[in-house]
Every structure is written in C-alpha cells, then in structure tokens.
Amino acid sequence: xxxxxxxxxxxxxxxxxxxxxxxxxxxxxxxxxxxxxxxxxxxxxxxxxxxxxxxxxxxxxxxxxxxxxxxxxxxxxxxxxxxxxxxxxxxxxxxxxxxxxxxxxxxxxxxxxxxxxxxxxxxxxxxxxxxxxxxxx
Amino acid sequence: xxxxxxxxxxxxxxxxxxxxxxxxxxxxxxxxxxxxxxxxxxxxxxxxxxxxxxxxxxxxxxxxxxxxxxxxxxxxxxxxxxxxxxxxxxxxxxxxxxxxxxxxxxxxxxxxxxxxxxxxxxxxxxxxxxxxxxxxxxxxxxxxxxxxxxxxxxxxxxxxxxxxxxxxxxxxxxxxxxxxxxxxxxxxxxxxxxxxxxxxxxxxxxxxxxxxxxxxxxxxxxxxxxxxxxxxxxxxxxxxxxxxxxxxxxxxxxxxxxxxxxxxxxxxxxxxxxxxxxxxxxxxxxxxxxxxxxxxxxxxxx
Amino acid sequence: xxxxxxxxxxxxxxxxxxxxxxxxxxxxxxxxxxxxxxxxxxxxxxxxxxxxxxxxxxxxxxxxxxxxxxxxxxxxxxxxxxxxxxxxxxxxxxxxxxxxxxxxxxxxxxxxxxxxxxxxxxxxxxxxxxxxxxxxxxxxxxxxxxxxxxxxxxxxxxxxxxxxxxxxxxxxxxxxxxxxxxxxxxxxxxxxxxxxxxxxxxxxxxxxxxxxxxxxxxxxxxxxxxxxxxxxxxxxxxxxxxxxxxxxxxxxxxxxxxxxxxxxxxxxxxxxxxxxxxxxxxxxxxxxxxxxxxxxxxxxxxxxxxxxxxxxxxxxx
Numbered sequence: 142x143x144x145x146x147x148x149x150x151x152x153x154x155x156x157x158x159x160x161x162x163x164x165x166x167x168x169x170x171x172x173x174x175x176x177x178x179x180x181x182x183x184x185x186x187x188x189x190x191x192x193x194x195x196x197x198x199x200x201x202x203x204x205x206x207x208x209x210x211x212x213x214x215x216x217x218x219x220x221x222x223x224x225x226x227x228x229x230x231x232x233x234x235x236x237x238x239x240x241x242x243x244x245x246x247x248x249x250x251x252x253x254x255x256x257x258x259x260x261x262x263x264x265x266x267x268x269x270x271x272x273x274x275x276x277x278x
Numbered sequence: 279x280x281x282x283x284x285x286x287x288x289x290x291x292x293x294x295x296x297x298x299x300x301x302x303x304x305x306x307x308x309x310x311x312x313x314x315x316x317x318x319x320x321x322x323x324x325x326x327x328x329x330x331x332x333x334x335x336x337x338x339x340x341x342x343x344x345x346x347x348x349x350x351x352x353x354x355x356x357x358x359x360x361x362x363x364x365x366x367x368x369x370x371x372x373x374x375x376x377x378x379x380x381x382x383x384x385x386x387x388x389x390x391x392x393x394x395x396x397x398x399x400x401x402x403x404x405x406x407x408x409x410x411x412x413x414x415x416x417x418x419x420x421x422x423x424x425x426x427x428x429x430x431x432x433x434x435x436x437x438x439x440x441x442x443x444x445x446x447x448x449x450x451x452x453x454x455x456x457x458x459x460x461x462x463x464x465x466x467x468x469x470x471x472x473x474x475x476x477x478x479x480x481x482x483x484x485x486x487x488x489x490x491x492x493x494x495x496x497x498x499x500x501x502x503x504x505x506x507x508x509x510x511x512x513x514x515x516x517x518x519x520x521x522x523x524x525x526x527x528x529x530x531x532x533x534x535x536x537x538x539x540x541x542x543x544x545x546x547x548x549x550x551x552x553x554x555x556x557x558x559x560x561x562x563x564x565x566x567x568x569x570x571x572x573x574x575x576x577x578x579x580x
Numbered sequence: 581x582x583x584x585x586x587x588x589x590x591x592x593x594x595x596x597x598x599x600x601x602x603x604x605x606x607x608x609x610x611x612x613x614x615x616x617x618x619x620x621x622x623x624x625x626x627x628x629x630x631x632x633x634x635x636x637x638x639x640x641x642x643x644x645x646x647x648x649x650x651x652x653x654x655x656x657x658x659x660x661x662x663x664x665x666x667x668x669x670x671x672x673x674x675x676x677x678x679x680x681x682x683x684x685x686x687x688x689x690x691x692x693x694x695x696x697x698x699x700x701x702x703x704x705x706x707x708x709x710x711x712x713x714x715x716x717x718x719x720x721x722x723x724x725x726x727x728x729x730x731x732x733x734x735x736x737x738x739x740x741x742x743x744x745x746x747x748x749x750x751x752x753x754x755x756x757x758x759x760x761x762x763x764x765x766x767x768x769x770x771x772x773x774x775x776x777x778x779x780x781x782x783x784x785x786x787x788x789x790x791x792x793x794x795x796x797x798x799x800x801x802x803x804x805x806x807x808x809x810x811x812x813x814x815x816x817x818x819x820x821x822x823x824x825x826x827x828x829x830x831x832x833x834x835x836x837x838x839x840x841x842x843x844x845x846x847x848x849x850x851x852x853x854x855x856x857x858x859x860x861x862x863x864x865x866x867x868x869x870x871x872x873x874x875x876x877x878x879x880x881x882x883x884x885x886x887x888x889x890x891x892x893x894x895x896x897x
Binding site: 238239240263264 | 712716717718817
C-alpha cells in the first residue's frame, strides 16, 4: 500500500460515518438573570427530550465566551446542578464585562448536545437583578 | 483542572496554532498580514455549510474550506502583493473587514431533518453538529486537530532545508537581493500567501465544528492581530515559534488566572518587556541555529 | 439636492473629527516612522481616568480636559520608553536609509518596525484592560458639552459644537504644518525622521526629538478623545479600537505621515461614509470605509500612497 492509497483511505473513512445519525435532539431552554457588578449570570436550563418530556439526570456544563474574542478562556465553565424540578438545572457564571455573550450549554449523559445562545448581559444597579435577554442584531 | 476542560483547552491551542502558523507563513516571505482571520472565517463558513447543509463528511468539508481559503487568499494577493510592508498590512486588514461585513449579509437557510439550518447573517450560523451527530468524542477531535497541526508542521519541516524552503526564506530576508539572484519573488510570495490562507481556513473549519456556532463578530481584527503577535513572540526561526507564542499566551493565561481581571495587564506588560530584550522572539534564527549546532555536536561526540 | 448637501456637510463635520483623531497617529509615523498600535488605548485610558474623576470626584469639564490631555502624554511616555525609544536607538539599521537592509521584513519595513508593532500591540491590550477595570460598565458618563441648538442657514443645519471640533482640527493641522515646515524645531523633527545619522552629526539629539514628537502626538490623541467624547457625553470600551481604526484610515487615505493629508483623508472618509450610509445603511457605511481604504492603497502608484502621494515614508507635512 503506497502513500497515495493510504491518503485516499484516510479521506474516505470519515465518509463512511455520515449516513447513519438520526438527530433526536433535546429541546433546550435557557433563561439567565444578571446581577451584581460583574455581572454574574444566574442561568436556568430546562431540558426536554425529543419527545417533550423533561430530561433529568443529564450532565450540564455552562460556558461563556464573548463573540469578539473566540478563544480567550476568560470565564471558567461551571456545572449546572439539577434543582428540585425534573429537567431543570441551575448554574452561575462569572462574567468579566457586560455586553453580548455566547453562552455554551454542553450536555453529557443520556444525550450529547451542544447548544449556543447569545445573550446581552448588563450590570444591574447595586445588588438588583435584571434579565439577560437574547441578543438581537 | 478537570480533564474535559484540559481537552478543550488543548483543542483551542491546536486551532489557534494553525492560525498563528498561517500568519507565520506570510511573515516568512516578508509581509505582515492582519487579515488571516478572514480566511479563518471563510474556512469556518465553507466547511460548516458543507457538513451541515450538504451533508458532507468532516474531512471533505475541511478540505473544501482549505481550498476556499487558498483560492481566496491567492486571488486577493494579486493586487496587494505589490504594496510595501505597512501598506500591505493595512490592505489585508481592510480586506478582512470587508469580508467580515459581507458575511453579515450571508443568508442561506435550508431545512435539514426538520430543522432550519444555515448561516443567518449577523445572527450567526448555529448548529454545526457533525461531531455530535457522529458521536465524535472531544478526545477524538483533539487528536484530529493535533494530527492536522502535526501534518502542517511536518510539511514545513520537510520543506525547510529544500530549495523551496530556502527560497521562501531568502525572499523574506531581502526581496531585492532575492530577485537579483533570479528567484521568482512574486510567485513565491503568492505561494506562501495561498498556503497561509489554506492553513487558516483549516483552522477555521475545525473551530466551526468544535464550537457548533459561528458568527461574523468572531472574526474581527483582534484575532488576526493576535495571530501575528503569537508568531512574532514565538520567533520566526522555525514553524514551532508560532506554537510557542500561542502556548505563551494561553499558558500564561491559565497561569495568571490568579490575576483574574488583570490578565491582559500582566500579559501585555510581559510581552512588551520580553520583546525589548529579545526582539526576534523566543525561537529566533540565531537560537535555532545554536540549538541545531548543539544537537549536531552532541551527535558527534556520543 | 438639499439632502445631498446636508449629508455632505454632516459627513465633512464627522470627517473633521476623524482627522483630529488621526493627527497624532500620522504625526507619530511621520516623525518616528513607526505605527503606534497603542494609540487608541492610550487616549482611552486617559479618557477613562478623566471620566472616573468626573463621576467620583466631580471634576469640572475643563479639569477633565486637562487630565485627559496630560495623562495621554504621560502614558505616551511609558509607551515610548517601552516600545519605540529603546528599540529604535539600538537597532542595527541605524543611519541606513537604503532599501536593501539585511534585517528587513519586506520592502519598506525593517525588523525593528515589526517588533515595535508587536510590543505596541501588547501595550494596547494592557492599557485597554486597565481602562475597562477602572470603569467596568459598558456606558459611562463623560462631561457633556454638546450644543443644545442647531444653526440653520439656507436650509442646511449644523451643530455649533461639531463645527468647533472641525475648526479645532483645522487649527491644529495648520499649527503643526507651520511648526514642521517653518521652524527650526520642526526641521529637527523632520530631519530626525528621514536622515537620522546626518541629523545626529549636526547636533540634533535624535532620541530626545523623537520622544518629544511622540509625546505631542499622544497629547493630541487626548485632545481628540476629549473633543469626540464631550460631544457624546459618554464613553464606552469601544473607544480604543474606534480611534485607532478611524485614525488609521483617515491617515492612510491622506498618506501616512502627512499632517495635511490626514485632514483631507478624514474629510474624504467622513463624506463617503455619510453618503454610503444613506445609500446602503449602517452595514454599507462600514463596508464603504474599508473599501475606500483598500481602493486608495491599491490604486496608488507603487511607493507612494494616499491622496497627497507623499507615502508616509517621506516627511511629516
């Protein structure tokens, strides 16, 4: 087997992987509230399976990056912990600046998924809370 | 640091290294490009669209991205290569910004598997899910990124002592002298610039699949300027220089987590001080030469 | 027709602000032959300190102006020492004005210029973060000197405060040109930039001259920042990048290094932007900025770029 055929095989191999996957994607709802001068983002994730039923027992990790600095690694990813409500998880992200942030929700466990939602996080006055609405351009 | 975070970090280092390598290639032939982020973007969008909208596998999508990057870079090099150093740098910046703004108008939506996917201008291109749909673990993807990076480095290392590698370096060293020696300066620069475009686009394709979400705002000049910065800090002596630059930043980044919101203050100051005493970067030509000589000496005496 | 004129007028006023912003940048290049990437960040940090003093200590507007300009010069001193002073004097390309220097990175660009670029970029990051840490909010208050009324004549409207900024840009340009072309001090500045060794031989303290020029340029950046911000009444973290971008485009349009050029370049940029916005919206306006810059760069004859054709590598004027 010479290099050329090896190369060809290497290229074709991933092609064999496509046809199968049927995307049974879970439905992910993200709601965040900003508070403090950070601002700190208090995020609640509601997970529902493709069938619409709440999905407990998944590992949910929240991360955040600013769209203008893609690989800056300024915010430490946090694990969102399950609350009393099945399918609901809560985590707190410490952001460095206010502005548009891309919140990355990584799911492990029964389903593997990655969802990104872009929110506007602004500081609130004092210790108050204010919602972080989805960023609209 | 938890394992998955480390894997993510390593993946980002590999992807950024590809971008830094592309900036390095342009620097090698004596030009500074502040616009490599545009080819990063083109690669990201092209391969993302191929794998999401057209159902292509990952490898062909990445290769398509690389091809798009090379062609775009090569075409744009025609009018710009005749510009002198600083003008060239600013021209590449202008071009990159024009491409970024054009991407804000890219709307190409299709229904795939019941979901609406495709780039939606300024709102971004989400759900690039090839890795998820084919159950590629983060570890496996990291290996792929490292393999791509290793392949690029091997090619550059193989090229280095050969005529082409030497010719490229000579062009970068002194264009007029190279031309007087009979080297096709413009063609060599074009080659390097096109290859740089391909590398950046490869990195972009990998990034798009890793992040699953891209938008035009990601590809702003800061990314390109950082890439050039990494190449300069790491040193232009070898292709490992840009990697070192990336690790210097990201590594220092993690190390100075203790500085939290002051990371850039420390890093910026350190870099400026560093460049004052070592202007050619960490692995400059002199150091590389010394390492090589020491290695050869070691080989001879053992 | 009236709309066209109004837009042109608005564009010209906006363009004057761009020229004001670009003056310091072009002066730096004209006298040091270096592009200072930390330019916007220098002014930004100074402006942030001014805003902080205004908000927390109740400093009056004129006090803020003094602080911004003075602090910009001081920060410029820091930047100069770290990036441009030491490197410039120790380089091996001293006094060699030819084109074939061995440490060059491409035609017109030698090794020390690249390093200065890299380290000024590092300082840009540093200064910007210092500023943002001082005032973490996105929107911060700045002394508001905007005019409340508009002047109208022959159906056109213009704000007196923006006209004042335009006049300021024109004034400073004329003053700088006069200094550079008609005084001995200015001659020393130009000599230090283009004939370094010869200047040293006739007794010009090249290092000192260039440091002074750099400080003046940074002080100018403070002036520009104050002028622009006081018309807005607020300051955001985008200031650093904005100043660098607009200033660079205005300067390159007129020929980097040329003081008169940046005035014309700024005017052209402002007018083109205003019409592009009317025709293609905000996105089109941004695109037009860069398209214009690209066209000017590519369409200029080789070696000379910008409207006045004095491709920056000559002298500042």
